[in-house]
Amino acid sequence: MTSVHTPADEAEARAVQDELRSRVVFDEPGPPPGQGLVAGVDVAYDDERDLVAAAAVVLDAATLDVVEQATAVGRVSFPYVPGLLAFRELPTVLAALDALTVTPDLVVCDGYGLAHPRRFGLACHLGVVTGRPVMGVAKNPFTFTCAEPGPARGDASALVAEDGSEVGRALRTQDGIKPVYVSVGHRISLDNACAHALALSPRFRIPETTRHADALCRRALRAAVGHGASGTSSQP
DNA sequence: GCGACAG
DNA sequence: ATCTTGTCGC
Numbered sequence: 001m002t003s004v005h006t007p008a009d010e011a012e013a014r015a016v017q018d019e020l021r022s023r024v025v026f027d028e029p030g031p032p033p034g035q036g037l038v039a040g041v042d043v044a045y046d047d048e049r050d051l052v053a054a055a056a057v058v059l060d061a062a063t064l065d066v067v068e069q070a071t072a073v074g075r076v077s078f079p080y081v082p083g084l085l086a087f088r089e090l091p092t093v094l095a096a097l098d099a100l101t102v103t104p105d106l107v108v109c110d111g112y113g114l115a116h117p118r119r120f121g122l123a124c125h126l127g128v129v130t131g132r133p134v135m136g137v138a139k140n141p142f143t144f145t146c147a148e149p150g151p152a153r154g155d156a157s158a159l160v161a162e163d164g165s166e167v168g169r170a171l172r173t174q175d176g177i178k179p180v181y182v183s184v185g186h187r188i189s190l191d192n193a194c195a196h197a198l199a200l201s202p203r204f205r206i207p208e209t210t211r212h213a214d215a216l217c218r219r220a221l222r223a224a225v226g227h228g229a230s231g232t233s234s235q236p
Numbered sequence: 237g238c239g240a241c242a243g
Numbered sequence: 244a245t246c247t248t249g250t251c252g253c
Binding site: 046 | 244248
Binding site: 042045078081082083085088089091109112115116117121122136138139140141142143181188224 | 240241242243
């Protein structure tokens with residue numbers, strides 16, 4: 001049962017990031033696309049009731065069929081601060097992942113990994129905490145810049161930070177559709193992460209993993225609010 | 237100093 | 244993230 005410490009303030013959160021950042025592994029290629037188990041994780045909030053629901057959905061990478069899924073509901077323990085998203089989302093995401101009976105070969109986050117102001121986005125954080133391969137797929141370029149990738153599915157361009165380093169890639173997953181932004185989290189290469197993102201998006205812009213997790217966490221949140229239940233709490 | 241800024 | 248109808252399209 002893994003967990004994420006909830007900092008008392010932003011300064012402590014940044015200190016935690018600095019401490020964990022050195023443990024990210026970037027020199028492993030990661031699991032091959034199209035085989036094994038890939039999990040998608042996402043969360044939904046109810047600020048009124050201070051609730052957060054997380055979902056973890058495991059897909060068979062070859063068929064994209066759902067193999068298993070789990071949810072967890074907890075209380076929001078950290079405010080939304082750009083750059084510190086992990087502290088808001090991961091406690092409940094970990095609870096959902098812990099509820100799975102299978103261990104996915106790769107986890108896909110809705111957000112960034114290395115492409116982060118402090119080079120330690122939630123995908124890196126989740127990777128270090130679980131020790132498992134993790135990558136991030138975001139819907140916006142955040143603070144980074146990139147050239148417009150080619151128009152065809154599979155076309156990509158470098159996502160560049162202020163210092164000129166490539167921190168991720170803008171990847172077109174569907175012809176003529178706005179690209180997604182891929183970055184590595186832990187124990188996977190950028191090339192392989194892009195290959196996975198493409199394999200997971202045969203029909204829509206967003207990877208099937210994220211689409212399933214998004215739908216499930218919203219359902220879990222509605223159920224929690226509707227029944228006033230707390231589900232598998234991330235903070236007992 | 238102020239604003240922008242993954243979800 | 245979330246607030247939100249009808250509408251366009253497969």
